[in-house]
Amino acid sequence: MKNVTIYTDGACSGNPGPGGWGAILMYGGREKEISGGETSTTNNRMELTSVISALKALKEPCKVNLYTDSQYVSNAINLGWLESWQKKGWKRKGGEVKNPDLWTQLVPLLDKHDVTFTWVKGHADNEYNNRCDEIAVAKRDEFAGR
Numbered sequence: 001m002k003n004v005t006i007y008t009d010g011a012c013s014g015n016p017g018p019g020g021w022g023a024i025l026m027y028g029g030r031e032k033e034i035s036g037g038e039t040s041t042t043n044n045r046m047e048l049t050s051v052i053s054a055l056k057a058l059k060e061p062c063k064v065n066l067y068t069d070s071q072y073v074s075n076a077i078n079l080g081w082l083e084s085w086q087k088k089g090w091k092r093k094g095g096e097v098k099n100p101d102l103w104t105q106l107v108p109l110l111d112k113h114d115v116t117f118t119w120v121k122g123h124a125d126n127e128y129n130n131r132c133d134e135i136a137v138a139k140r141d142e143f144a145g146r
Contacts, residue, residue, distance in 0.1 A: 001114065002027060006054045006066045008073075009122070009132035010046025011140040019043065020139025021050035022132045025057060032057070033131075037139035044072050046136065048102040055109040064115040069122030069129055077117045082107070 005026040012019035020037035034057055036049065047070035055064070068074055076082045082103060085092060090100040097103065109115075120126050123133065 001061060001063045004058065004062045004064050006051075006064055007126075007128040007132045008047070008050035008054055008066065008068050008070075009129060009136045010043055010048075010050050010070065011133065011136035012041060012043040012046055013140055013144055015042050016040050018140055018144035019046040020136045020141070020143060021046040021053065022135025022139065023050045023054035023057075024128055024132055024135075025054055027062075033135060035135045035139045037136075037143040039143050044070070045099055045102060046140075047073050048099055048106065050132070050136070052102060052105050052109065055106075055113055055115070058113065062113050064113050065118065066115055067118050067120050067126070067129065069120050069133075071119060074117045074119040076103075077110070077115075078119075 006023060008023045010019065010021045018039055019041040020035065022035040025032045034053060036053060051073055085097045090097045120129050122129060
């Protein structure tokens with residue numbers, strides 16, 4: 001399996017509001033930036049979409065070190081929330097799980113790839129996280145018509 005490093009981020013103006021996402025995929029000394037957005041979305045949806053889009057961009061099963069500043073995403077994986085939500089039919093203590101359409105897209109990607117999620121502090125000193133933020137904000141502004 002190839003070892004790939006991925007950084008992801010999402011941005012939203014208002015919650016909901018226009019949003020963007022960005023990801024950087026790194027393999028073999030090369031970097032590829034991908035991005036997208038929506039006119040009406042939430043920050044958590046953009047964070048999840050960045051992860052899904054990055055994993056979908058991989059052409060074969062890979063060992064992935066994925067870095068995100070989203071505790072929503074990293075905790076769902078690392079603390080076992082996602083597995084619990086699935087077993088409970090996308091329910092949690094407080095009711096329905098938010099964004100089940102995106103979580104159900106992520107599950108088969110996690111089965112395909114060997115992904116390790118690492119949380120990084122956002123808007124800090126990580127150059128790749130900061131670059132992902134720039135990409136996501138630019139897409140958000142594009143979808144906001146700025």
